[in-house]
Amino acid sequence: MSRATNGSGVAITRVERPARPSAVSNALVFGWRAVLKFKHVPEQLFDLVMTPIMFTLLFTFVFGGALAGSATDYLQYFLPGILVQTVAFNSVYSGMGLSTDLGKGLFDRFRSLPIWPLAPFAGLMVGDVLRHLIAGAIILTIGLLLGYRPENGVLGIVAGFGLLVAIGFGMGWVFIVLGLLIRTPTTVMTVGFTFLFPLVFASNVMVEPETMPGWLQAFVAVNPISLMATAMRGLLGGGATAAEVGLALLAPLVSTVVLAPTTLWLYLRR
Amino acid sequence: MNERPSPAASRLAAGATPAVSARGLTKRFGELVAVDGIDLEVPRGMIFAILGPNGAGKTTLMRMLATLAEPDTGEASIMGHDLVGEPDEVRGAIAMTGQFASLDEDLTGRENLVLLARLWGFRGRAARERADALLHEFDLAEAATRQVKAYSGGMRRRLDIAASLVVTPSVLFLDEPTTGLDPKARQGVWRMIRGLAEAGVTILLTTQYLEEADQLASRIAVIDHGRKIAEGTSRELKAATGSGFLHVTLGDPGQMHEVTRRLERMLRSQVQQSPEGGIVSTPVASAVEASEVVAALVAAGVDVSGFSMGSPSLEEVFFALTGEMGEADDTQGGDRT
Structure with missing residues (x-):
């Protein structure tokens, strides 16, 4: 180890590069960064859970009686849907975070390092999954307090949360791509919600589609959000078929297969 | 290591x-x-x-x-x-x-460095030690956890x-x-x-x-x-811009344009004007050339109240090369980004 001292008495020590870490190790480091963000920016958890709590309470007590006869009956229908909706909406924040990061020099540093190029995004996903699990747990707890009964028990809840993570993963790529394409975080949010609101409301998340016009029913039937909500109801409440779960997983799967390479291409385009 | x-x-x-x-x-x-x-x-x-x-x-x-x-x-x-x-x-x-x-x-300063150390392949304690060593070297140890x-x-x-x-x-x-x-x-x-x-x-x-x-x-x-x-x-x-810059202070700033034209004709080089002080500056090849130029100006009836010659600053070099002052760029609104 050679040392050279500069005028200020600061010693610059030459340090060699250790053995190159694996792609997984790189990704986990970025996951650790996401966890640190929770520690340093706890207010993001507030954004994360307040909207779904509000939605759950408002829909249950304001519309519940009119839609399903009683608030408790409606909750039985609505709670699995609000879980899907929450994951979809929370993905928007992840895209905003990425857009903010890209606006600074931080990603230039990451890009000039000899690491797995997708690692920063894998790390974002780790943060997303944690967020979805936290938000999901809070909503489920509130649901249970209000009288929601998951008939399938603990196994059903575990399976449901597994589906939730898969949905979040697939949705995450959409907003990572938006975050890469759009350089203003607020525009990411506007575009994100413009795209998500019709998708979430024109689905079976809040009401059965029977009273909707035929053309809308046709859309609701193939809307991936509907497919996800249906599978979630089945997993938590009982009666889920393999076909339903498979259909719910289709959109996340397609999104990952198409958008992960797109992400890499957009990111490395220089 | x-x-x-x-x-x-x-x-x-x-x-x-x-x-x-x-x-x-x-x-x-x-x-x-x-x-x-x-x-x-x-x-x-x-x-x-x-x-x-x-x-x-x-x-x-x-x-x-x-x-x-x-x-x-x-x-x-x-x-x-x-x-x-x-x-x-x-x-x-x-x-x-x-x-x-x-x-x-x-993130804190330390966390930023630990993050990068891990990405480079330092594990666990080695990453933390590398971060702390850097914080120490760069006099940031006290701010490490901020x-x-x-x-x-x-x-x-x-x-x-x-x-x-x-x-x-x-x-x-x-x-x-x-x-x-x-x-x-x-x-x-x-x-x-x-x-x-x-x-x-x-x-x-x-x-x-x-x-x-x-x-x-x-x-x-x-x-x-x-x-x-x-x-x-x-x-x-x-050296490439000549041995130095000749600065001529004019007794009558009204002659500035005439003197500038004259110098450009004589030397075929760019002339810089500083109207506030009534000074014109131009690169010259040698002290001999500078004295000839001053003599010629006086002979032509220019009111020369003073002159000096300096080795060019890098700024003057930059001016001679680009035709504009480096740091004056902002004030000229010359941002071409």
Whole structure:
């Protein structure tokens, strides 16, 4: 180890590069960064859970009686849907975070390092999954307090949360791509919600589609959000078929297969 | 941590390949040719400055060399690794500190460095020790557990440079390392850069401060409008513009335009006017030529109230090369970014 001292008495020590870490190790480091963000920016958890709590309470007590006869009956229908909706909406924040990061020099540093190029995004996903699990747990707890009964028990809840993570993963790529394409975080949010609101409301998340016009029913039937909500109801409440779960997983799967390479291409385009 | 050859030894081995070698690098953004056919050769262990006004193409050139932007045409190698063909090898040999702090503002200084140390492959305790060593070296130990958003500009810049040194790079790119810093913080960064050069790191820096290039760099490339318009040591650049500048103070500032025309005719060189002091300045080849010029002006009836001759400052060199003052660029609204 050679040392050279500069005028200020600061010693610059030459340090060699250790053995190159694996792609997984790189990704986990970025996951650790996401966890640190929770520690340093706890207010993001507030954004994360307040909207779904509000939605759950408002829909249950304001519309519940009119839609399903009683608030408790409606909750039985609505709670699995609000879980899907929450994951979809929370993905928007992840895209905003990425857009903010890209606006600074931080990603230039990451890009000039000899690491797995997708690692920063894998790390974002780790943060997303944690967020979805936290938000999901809070909503489920509130649901249970209000009288929601998951008939399938603990196994059903575990399976449901597994589906939730898969949905979040697939949705995450959409907003990572938006975050890469759009350089203003607020525009990411506007575009994100413009795209998500019709998708979430024109689905079976809040009401059965029977009273909707035929053309809308046709859309609701193939809307991936509907497919996800249906599978979630089945997993938590009982009666889920393999076909339903498979259909719910289709959109996340397609999104990952198409958008992960797109992400890499957009990111490395220089 | 392995042994590396001492700086002296690496200088001896420098005959092999230069640290940075570029030929005809070009980058276009739509209509704008940001970098227009630049050749560059930086020997190992040198501090090399790229000097130019805002929007000259300095940052784009740097980003291409740091694998952040792909050249449209031309080729370059860093430590013998081809920029386009072997980007990963290049990334293993370089580090870049951009113009805007490349740090996570929400994390603490220490967490930022631990994050990078882990990405480089230091594990667990080794990563933390590497971070602490850097914090100590850069006089940031006391701020280690504070979030970066609470750092001052100087501290942020120090941490940003420290972040580039988690593994000692062979080549360090510094894009305008002292822009926006107060004079004291600037001196600190200069000391740090000299210390790194002593440790054998090749440093390529961009600057729009002529003084900075003059103070730090062994060689300077002057670029403007994406082209390299001159290169050499500070001394060579000064010599290239003639032996010095002649400054003539006019007793009657009303004669300024007439004198300017006369000088341009006589010397066929650019003349700079400073109307406030009634001074005209122009590069001259020698003291003899300067005295002839002054005599000719007096003979023509010009009211010369004083004259002086100075070795050109780098600023005057820059003026002579580009036809505009380097640091006056902002006030002229000449931002061409």
